[in-house]
Amino acid sequence: MMSPSDHSSPSASVGLPPPVPEPKTAPAAFADDEVFRKSTLGAGRWTAVIGMLLVLAALLALLCLQFGAQFVGLNEMARIFARMVEATSDRRSESDVMATILLQVRLPRIFLGFLVGGCLAAVGVALQALLRNPLADPYVLGVSSGAALGVSVAVLFGVGTTVMAMSALPLCGFAGSVVALALMYRMAASYDRLPIHSVLLAGVILNAIFSALIMFITSIMDPNRSFGMMIWLMGSLMAPAYPTLLVFSLYAAVCLTLLFGQVNVLNVMAYGEEPARSLGVDTELAKRRILLFSALMTGAVVSVSGMVGFIGMVIPHAVRLMVGADHRLVMPASALIGGTFLMVADTFARTVVSPSELPVGIMTALVGGPFFVYLLAWRKDRMS
Amino acid sequence: MTAYPGHDLSSEPSESVDRGPFPVYDARSVRFHYGRMDPDAPQWALRDVSFSVKPGEMLGIVGPNGSGKTSLLKLLARIIPEQQGTIRLFGNRLTELRQEDVARDVGFVPQDTSQTFPFTVTETVLMGRFPHRHRAPWDLGFGWDSPGDRAIAQQAMVTMDVWKLATRRVTELSGGERQRVVIARALTQEPRVLLLDEPTAFLDLQHQVGICVLLHRLKQERGLTIVLVSHDLNLASQYCDRVLLLDRGQVVRLGVPSEVVQRDVLEAVYRCRVLVDCHPVSGLPRVTLPSRDMVT
Numbered sequence: 001m002m003s004p005s006d007h008s009s010p011s012a013s014v015g016l017p018p019p020v021p022e023p024k025t026a027p028a029a030f031a032d033d034e035v036f037r038k039s040t041l042g043a044g045r046w047t048a049v050i051g052m053l054l055v056l057a058a059l060l061a062l063l064c065l066q067f068g069a070q071f072v073g074l075n076e077m078a079r080i081f082a083r084m085v086e087a088t089s090d091r092r093s094e095s096d097v098m099a100t101i102l103l104q105v106r107l108p109r110i111f112l113g114f115l116v117g118g119c120l121a122a123v124g125v126a127l128q129a130l131l132r133n134p135l136a137d138p139y140v141l142g143v144s145s146g147a148a149l150g151v152s153v154a155v156l157f158g159v160g161t162t163v164m165a166m167s168a169l170p171l172c173g174f175a176g177s178v179v180a181l182a183l184m185y186r187m188a189a190s191y192d193r194l195p196i197h198s199v200l201l202a203g204v205i206l207n208a209i210f211s212a213l214i215m216f217i218t219s220i221m222d223p224n225r226s227f228g229m230m231i232w233l234m235g236s237l238m239a240p241a242y243p244t245l246l247v248f249s250l251y252a253a254v255c256l257t258l259l260f261g262q263v264n265v266l267n268v269m270a271y272g273e274e275p276a277r278s279l280g281v282d283t284e285l286a287k288r289r290i291l292l293f294s295a296l297m298t299g300a301v302v303s304v305s306g307m308v309g310f311i312g313m314v315i316p317h318a319v320r321l322m323v324g325a326d327h328r329l330v331m332p333a334s335a336l337i338g339g340t341f342l343m344v345a346d347t348f349a350r351t352v353v354s355p356s357e358l359p360v361g362i363m364t365a366l367v368g369g370p371f372f373v374y375l376l377a378w379r380k381d382r383m384s
Numbered sequence: 385m386t387a388y389p390g391h392d393l394s395s396e397p398s399e400s401v402d403r404g405p406f407p408v409y410d411a412r413s414v415r416f417h418y419g420r421m422d423p424d425a426p427q428w429a430l431r432d433v434s435f436s437v438k439p440g441e442m443l444g445i446v447g448p449n450g451s452g453k454t455s456l457l458k459l460l461a462r463i464i465p466e467q468q469g470t471i472r473l474f475g476n477r478l479t480e481l482r483q484e485d486v487a488r489d490v491g492f493v494p495q496d497t498s499q500t501f502p503f504t505v506t507e508t509v510l511m512g513r514f515p516h517r518h519r520a521p522w523d524l525g526f527g528w529d530s531p532g533d534r535a536i537a538q539q540a541m542v543t544m545d546v547w548k549l550a551t552r553r554v555t556e557l558s559g560g561e562r563q564r565v566v567i568a569r570a571l572t573q574e575p576r577v578l579l580l581d582e583p584t585a586f587l588d589l590q591h592q593v594g595i596c597v598l599l600h601r602l603k604q605e606r607g608l609t610i611v612l613v614s615h616d617l618n619l620a621s622q623y624c625d626r627v628l629l630l631d632r633g634q635v636v637r638l639g640v641p642s643e644v645v646q647r648d649v650l651e652a653v654y655r656c657r658v659l660v661d662c663h664p665v666s667g668l669p670r671v672t673l674p675s676r677d678m679v680t
């Protein structure tokens with residue numbers, strides 16, 4: 001059909017090209033569902049993948065709960081919980097200590113790890129689609145280090161402890177990421193528009209500057225505090241108190257919902273700004289929105305976990321290889337896998353050199369760094 | 385009016401776009417420049433461009449490199465805003481329409497169709513339904529494609545001969561195949577106007593002819609109005625009803641091919657010697673490069 005083979009009888013009428021052969025396939029009156037089922041995302045496949053990932057996350061969470069300085073088998077865990085339900089508080093035993101460890105230390109930490117990983121992966125998905133670059137993530141773009149700088153400054157001036165019975169650090173982290181974003185915006189925007197390539201460039205430069213400032217702050221700090229600071233900067237999770245965890249969960253839920261609301265726009269934006277505009281997206285508004293939601297999320301995440309790198313880059317990429325490119329599935333699947341991944345990585349981080357701990361950022365960097373190299377060196381074809 | 389999300393709205397006129405007895409496009413003294421402008425030495429990419437596009441015609445925009453062809457096309461698609469003058473789409477000022485209103489009437493095929501992420505061909509084509517989708521704030525963007533959307537997408541894919549590629553990933557396709565996929569996406573928007581930026585660049589002869597024949601068929605069979613930008617003067621001359629010749633941001637000539645594709649006009653605009661004769665079958669002007677002994 002593309003090549004008119006009918007050259008033998010050229011039309012003699014002036015101004016008309018040769019007659020066109022009829023298309024071999026008549027336009028179908030209704031869609032061929034088999035082909036669409038294979039090549040597009042449907043509600044069925046979405047539910048299957050998300051359901052599977054939820055089950056996987058739950059099973060691995062149960063497994064992670066067992067590991068720690070002391071291993072707790074499933075039977076024992078069941079016994080401990082059974083006794084708690086009976087609520088026999090008349091005699092204190094070793095199991096009650098174990099129950100405290102499970103419920104007050106391991107469980108909130110596992111949950112926090114899951115949330116942090118999920119948020120980072122979701123932000124990674126959004127930024128990669130927006131910048132059309134599989135190497136983008138909040139860490140690379142300087143949003144994380146902006147948040148970290150905010151927190152460092154707060155710690156340096158001793159704001160760190162409490163304001164109104166709540167830690168003020170998340171607010172400082174958020175302020176830092178918003179400042180980072182605003183600066184990036186100022187640097188990258190030209191004539192009311194936000195060219196994507198300058199966003200990437202501005203982000204990388206800001207990241208370098210912020211990192212230097214953080215190093216400076218750390219080096220002038222009193223050594224006792226600077227060690228804790230270093231550990232936090234490397235990315236580490238600490239068991240949060242339940243009220244803190246609740247606040248963070250609500251915050252993360254709101255931000256994740258806002259980002260999920262952009263999945264269809266992200267699908268179109270992944271084709272580039274001009275095609276997206278021609279398909280009816282107000283691209284300037286969409287960019288501003290998505291960057292703001294990402295900064296909100298990153299600020300909170302960094303304040304509770306420091307700079308956990310590479311999750312936002314590696315997980316979305318791996319998810320795309322598995323489930324395709326449709327962000328309606330890539331976004332929630334990345335959030336679930338990212339959460340599960342960080343949860344498992346953190347379990348390793350707190351058990352490998354037990355009774356001491358490693359910062360989980362080291363674990364993610366050890367997995368993510370080589371993957372980054374692999375992307376850069378062996379998959380050039382996949383990158384713009 | 386709305387049975388389900390993604391319901392086809394294109395058959396009913398949307399409230400803001402009234403398609404009365406207006407030309408498809410009506411541009412009046414349009415000026416445009418990129419970047420910040422030096423007020424002392426204004427560098428207009430387009431200057432005082434006025435023209436109109438009639439319903440059902442195929443208009444070719446030609447001109448030397450940097451003459452403002454692509455800028456003009458992007459202005460028509462509302463990808464960039466006009467800075468002075470007005471462009472009306474079916475009588476409505478482009479700047480007063482929303483982006484999605486424009487997208488329901490105007491399909492745009494960019495020159496660069498590359499993609500980083502492994503979308504399938506079907507997913508890509510279905511994105512053409514985006515401006516027609518109903519977006520309620522509470523559905524969180526998780527609306528699935530309706531059977532109507534799929535039928536329209538399938539028809540566009542059959543028209544563009546990419547139905548057999550439906551399950552492939554766009555990242556694996558050749559440039560020509562991807563070009564056809566993107567035209568199919570534009571057709572899935574069910575537009576009344578199709579804008580194409582260099583649709584035959586990077587294509588071999590067979591695929592160039594293929595695209596031209598297809599565009600001609602879309603015009604004849606569906607009454608689609610087509611505006612295309614091309615470097616290929618012969619393509620414009622043989623396939624377009626009218627040709628608009630731009631030079632340094634200004635309209636030099638606008639008319640049927642025989643009025644525009646003339647030797648003295650082209651030599652003045654392109655600043656080199658050309659040979660213009662008649663196509664042996666169509667009788668329309670044909671441009672040939674000068675032979676070696678003509679230029680030395």
